[in-house]
Structures are given as structure tokens and as C-alpha cells.
Amino acid sequence: MKDKKVFISGASRGIGKSIAEHFLINNYIVIGTSRSDSNIDKDYKNYHHFSIDITSRIDIKNLHQSLENDDLLPDILINNAGITDDKLFLKMSDENWDNVINTNLTGTFNLTKVFIKNMIKKRYGRIINISSVSGLMGNPGQVNYSSSKSALNGFTKSLAKELGSRNITVNSVAPGFISTDMTTFLDNNKKDEIIRDIPLKRFGKSEDVSQLVYFLASDNSSYITGQTISVDGGLLMH
Numbered sequence: 001m002k003d004k005k006v007f008i009s010g011a012s013r014g015i016g017k018s019i020a021e022h023f024l025i026n027n028y029i030v031i032g033t034s035r036s037d038s039n040i041d042k043d044y045k046n047y048h049h050f051s052i053d054i055t056s057r058i059d060i061k062n063l064h065q066s067l068e069n070d071d072l073l074p075d076i077l078i079n080n081a082g083i084t085d086d087k088l089f090l091k092m093s094d095e096n097w098d099n100v101i102n103t104n105l106t107g108t109f110n111l112t113k114v115f116i117k118n119m120i121k122k123r124y125g126r127i128i129n130i131s132s133v134s135g136l137m138g139n140p141g142q143v144n145y146s147s148s149k150s151a152l153n154g155f156t157k158s159l160a161k162e163l164g165s166r167n168i169t170v171n172s173v174a175p176g177f178i179s180t181d182m183t184t185f186l187d188n189n190k191k192d193e194i195i196r197d198i199p200l201k202r203f204g205k206s207e208d209v210s211q212l213v214y215f216l217a218s219d220n221s222s223y224i225t226g227q228t229i230s231v232d233g234g235l236l237m238h
């Protein structure tokens, strides 16, 4: 597996950075992206960073061309980049809606679309979409975000059905509350309130998510596809 190439969107911080580091420690070739510059330790020689916006199809087309030229097209695609732009529905603007859908859902479409052809050609691939517990149970103030994440679960299932015969698996990971920049805005009272509902009585760490992603990207998960797997301390039980 060590010669496998992994592409991770949103690798500059939080969960995406942790995923990137997990693969780097295990000697994979990692291609990371974010709009900002890389935050990954420069000592990792097998890390390649590209500053692109996943909502821009032109950026993605150019990136694809450059990866193809350098023989860096990924075997494993991790659609991790995502944003929140919370507002109660009555106050939610068109812009709040468009930003979140364009990044979380259309961004995933954009990346998957360009990288899938090479996976089909090689008859091997792993696609992992980072969804959210919010897409499974809903959350006030997150109609845009829940919709985008719920849609990713549908995206995952349909694509898994289309690509199973090509030896490509497609799965979603649905984190609960993970301590990253995305959850720092919550004050301590709100955090305590949330923790009361989490059986494991804590927020998750980025590593809790990256370990599962790593497993789903490995050959040990070759009979798992079309699933949405929660990493949420038991917050939502199906």
C-alpha cells in the first residue's frame, strides 16, 4: 500500500490535517489542498500541497492536469473540506445556503468527477466523504449544512452502486462533535450541554476520525462500501 497516493481536501488544519499526517506517518504519498498554505511539517518529503478552492472547477482542472503530469493522480480520494455558515432558517440568506452547498456538496462532486476516471482505469479506488452527524439527525441553525451532509450520504450510496464492479469502494464518515476550529465558537455552557448527550462524555479528537478514515482507505476494508459510519461517541445510535 505504501506506493498509494492519497488526495485530501482541506488538509491545512483540523480533521484533514490529522488524516494527512496519519497517511504520511505510514509513508503514503499525500496530496493535500486548502485555500490557504500548507501547515504540514516540511520534513515530510512525500507531502505535496496545492492551494486551491474546491468550488472552482478551473482550479480543479488545472490541478488535475498538473498531478497527471507528475504521475500523482490519487488511488484514494478523501473529500474532507467543509464549512459551516449557521443561521436559523428564517434568517438564512441565499449566500449562506450557496456557500455551504457549493463547498460541501458541489466541491465533493467537482473533485470526484476529475479523479474517478483514473481509478476506473486502474480498477482500484477508495473514496471517503466526510459527512456529519448533523446530516443524520439535523441540527437547528444548520439547514444548509445538514442538507449538504445528508446529500453526501446519498452521493456515497449511489456512487458505491455504480463503481462496485470496478473495485472502487465509496463510504462516508459521519463525525459527531470533534475539537477543531469548526467547533471553537461553542461556549463552555453549550459544550457541557452537548456532552451530556454523548455517551462517551467528551468531544472527539481529529485522530478519532483519521483512524477510521485510514482503515476505510486500506485493503482491510475491501468488503465495505456504500456505508455511512459514525464517529460520534455514541451521540446518534441507529
Ligand SMILES: NC(=O)c1ccc[n+]([C@@H]2O[C@H](COP(=O)([O-])OP(=O)(O)OC[C@H]3O[C@@H](n4cnc5c(N)ncnc54)[C@H](OP(=O)(O)O)[C@@H]3O)[C@@H](O)[C@H]2O)c1
Residues within 6 Å of the ligand: 009, 010, 011, 012, 013, 014, 015, 016, 033, 034, 035, 036, 037, 052, 053, 054, 055, 080, 081, 082, 083, 103, 107, 130, 131, 132, 133, 174, 175, 176, 177, 178, 179, 180, 181, 182, 183
Ligand atoms: N469538527 C467537527 O465537529 C465536525 C463534525 C462533523 C463533521 N465535520 C466535517 O469534517 C470536515 C473537516 O472539518 P474540520 O472540523 O477539520 O474543519 P476546519 O478545521 O474548519 O477545516 C476545514 C478545512 O477545509 C478547508 N476548506 C474549506 N473550504 C474550502 C474550499 N472552498 N476549498 C478548499 N479547502 C477548503 C480549510 O482550509 P482553508 O480555509 O484554508 O481553505 C480547512 O483545511 C468538514 O467537512 C466538516 O464538515 C466536522
